[in-house]
Amino acid sequence: ANAAPAHFIREIIAADQRSGKHDGRVVTRFPPEPNGYLHIGHAKSICLNFGLAAENGGFCHLRFDDTNPSKEDVEYVEAIKADVRWLGFEWGDRLFYASDYFAELYDYAVELIQAGKAYVCDLSADEVRAYRGTLTEPGRESPYRSRSVEENLDLFARMKAGEFPEGSRVLRAKIDMASGNVNLRDPTLYRIRRVPHHRTGDAWCIYPMYDFTHGLSDALEGITHSICTLEFEDHRPLYDWFLDVLQTPCHPQQIEFARLNLSHTVMSKRKLLSLVERGLVNGWDDPRMPTLSGLRRRGYTPEAIRAFCERIGVAKRDSTADIALLEYCIREDLNRRAPRVMAVLRPLRLVIDNYPEGETEEMEAVNNPEDTSMGTRKVPFSKVLYIERDDFREEPPKKFFRLAPGREVRLRYAYYVTCVDVVKDEQGEVVEVHCTYDPATRGGGSPDGRRVKATLHWVSAAHAIPAEVRLYDHLFAQADPDDVPEGENFTAALDPHSLETLTSCQVEPSLAGTESGSRYQFERQGYFCADPDTTPDRLVFNRTVPLRDTWAK
Numbered sequence: 001a002n003a004a005p006a007h008f009i010r011e012i013i014a015a016d017q018r019s020g021k022h023d024g025r026v027v028t029r030f031p032p033e034p035n036g037y038l039h040i041g042h043a044k045s046i047c048l049n050f051g052l053a054a055e056n057g058g059f060c061h062l063r064f065d066d067t068n069p070s071k072e073d074v075e076y077v078e079a080i081k082a083d084v085r086w087l088g089f090e091w092g093d094r095l096f097y098a099s100d101y102f103a104e105l106y107d108y109a110v111e112l113i114q115a116g117k118a119y120v121c122d123l124s125a126d127e128v129r130a131y132r133g134t135l136t137e138p139g140r141e142s143p144y145r146s147r148s149v150e151e152n153l154d155l156f157a158r159m160k161a162g163e164f165p166e167g168s169r170v171l172r173a174k175i176d177m178a179s180g181n182v183n184l185r186d187p188t189l190y191r192i193r194r195v196p197h198h199r200t201g202d203a204w205c206i207y208p209m210y211d212f213t214h215g216l217s218d219a220l221e222g223i224t225h226s227i228c229t230l231e232f233e234d235h236r237p238l239y240d241w242f243l244d245v246l247q248t249p250c251h252p253q254q255i256e257f258a259r260l261n262l263s264h265t266v267m268s269k270r271k272l273l274s275l276v277e278r279g280l281v282n283g284w285d286d287p288r289m290p291t292l293s294g295l296r297r298r299g300y301t302p303e304a305i306r307a308f309c310e311r312i313g314v315a316k317r318d319s320t321a322d323i324a325l326l327e328y329c330i331r332e333d334l335n336r337r338a339p340r341v342m343a344v345l346r347p348l349r350l351v352i353d354n355y356p357e358g359e360t361e362e363m364e365a366v367n368n369p370e371d372t373s374m375g376t377r378k379v380p381f382s383k384v385l386y387i388e389r390d391d392f393r394e395e396p397p398k399k400f401f402r403l404a405p406g407r408e409v410r411l412r413y414a415y416y417v418t419c420v421d422v423v424k425d426e427q428g429e430v431v432e433v434h435c436t437y438d439p440a441t442r443g444g445g446s447p448d449g450r451r452v453k454a455t456l457h458w459v460s461a462a463h464a465i466p467a468e469v470r471l472y473d474h475l476f477a478q479a480d481p482d483d484v485p486e487g488e489n490f491t492a493a494l495d496p497h498s499l500e501t502l503t504s505c506q507v508e509p510s511l512a513g514t515e516s517g518s519r520y521q522f523e524r525q526g527y528f529c530a531d532p533d534t535t536p537d538r539l540v541f542n543r544t545v546p547l548r549d550t551w552a553k
């Protein structure tokens with residue numbers, strides 16, 4: 001087995017295991033907020049958290065961080081579960097919801113009030129912000145900061161009971177308005193929100209804030225290592241403050257790592273949601289989206305995504321991974337696994353003048369040269385074929401070695417053919433190519449040893465099945481779409497040509513009955529996956545990735 005590459009979190013955990021810091025236990029969690037679909041950045045976190053737990057014989061919890069009811073939905077909960085499973089990870093009975101801790105969290109808040117470490121504040125949201133100060137200016141204390149414990153207990157109970165309007169009061173921790181860390185300047189713990197929650201209904205009209213909820217949920221679940229992204233580094237003192245001040249079952253350790261950024265796409269859920277809501281893509285699972293559901297529909301395998309997450313590594317400094325690396329990972333996986341087939345995306349008729357009318361031969365084709373155990377199949381060959389329009393030029397430029405008048409090429413698994421004539425339509429466009437074939441070249445070699453410089457894929461016109469093929473490019477042509485000029489929307493950088501739909505493709509008959517999700521290499525073209533739009537009488541394929549980088553030219 002491959003030794004997992006070292007990285008700083010693996011080292012921290014190994015050291016904790018040696019010192020017995022958490023009694024030898026490793027318990028991690030993946031804590032998505034159910035306010036959108038998971039993306040490839042989440043995959044990095046999932047692989048890391050589930051991976052570290054598995055490596056150490058521990059557990060990884062799936063916890064929905066569902067404390068902001070206005071943006072959350074069960075649709076997202078179900079999609080997230082499906083995506084984590086698809087990626088290859090199981091949480092067993094360790095499925096949790098932060099909303100299940102609402103009662104405990106309320107009691108912790110009361111405990112803080114009783115200890116004189118929290119108060120009800122009547123400043124408006126704008127005032128709270130203004131009083132907070134800036135990085136260079138200390139904050140000012142709220143006039144409500146000195147309320148008595150009794151008054152705070154009473155007001156907080158009445159906040160819970162629904163006596164006050166939304167936005168009129170919040171509960172704040174009493175820490176230090178002069179702290180150099182703005183997060184410690186009396187952060188808000190609870191706000192009033194009259195919004196039904198997708199799990200607790202209208203049982204609550206006050207909801208706890210992320211910072212208060214997160215560490216306490218970790219502690220309630222016995223998490224040992226709470227792994228999060230770098231933007232929470234400045235929140236760690238607050239994470240620790242709650243756990244130090246309150247009587248919690250344990251004190252998990254927060255560890256931050258650099259989030260994954262990927263070139264040619266955006267990753268924030270807010271931006272992805274805006275693409276969906278504005279109809280700029282066809283839903284969360286549009287194959288151009290960096291979501292796991294989009295990548296799955298595009299034809300990505302869980303194995304390729306896990307390999308990518310392992311390759312990019314885990315670091316402490318932000319960086320952007322090149323989408324070419326993700327594409328490399330899926331090519332590497334599918335090269336080993338995907339059966340080869342012949343599909344003509346932009347068909348041009350080829351007629352073999354000296355081939356017998358009405359005859360069909362079965363040509364033997366290799367299913368995967370990387371894996372002989374995948375066997376061979378028969379592909380029908382006859383007088384009229386389709387070849388790729390791009391594979392013929394009436395006036396071939398230099399270095400174009402494919403079919404042209406007078407030129408001989410090999411038809412894959414079949415014969416050598418020589419172009420003898422062309423038929424044009426009224427506009428002068430070539431609509432049919434006429435060839436002769438050499439019967440002695442059956443199987444693709446010539447007894448006299450003469451060479452041809454090109455091998456073309458083809459399908460037999462009488463046997464081929466029509467198909468629709470969707471060719472995708474990157475959502476954004478520019479590498480860093482987040483890097484937009486001031487005042488300009490990120491969507492201005494969307495590539496209007498990121499989807500090209502070809503509706504008159506012809507594929508070999510072995511693809512009859514292809515089921516949604518099946519993956520193939522279309523010879524000489526790339527990797528393709530049958531789209532869920534496929535039905536028994538309509539084939540639809542998505543191009544997962546071309547065979548080689550063509551975009552990076």
Ligand code: ATP
Nearest residue numbers: 031032033041042044045228229259260267268269
């Ligand atoms: P966004 O900022 O896109 O809305 P988020 O961080 O709010 O994402 P959560 O649902 O809170 O999304 O994320 C769940 C977990 O996934 C968190 O622990 C978060 O740190 C991690 N995560 C989110 N995005 C990335 C990323 N790009 N790279 C690595 N981990 C990520």
Ligand code: MG
Nearest residue numbers: 031032033065
């Ligand atoms: Mg979040």
Ligand code: MG
Nearest residue numbers: 033268269270
């Ligand atoms: Mg966020």
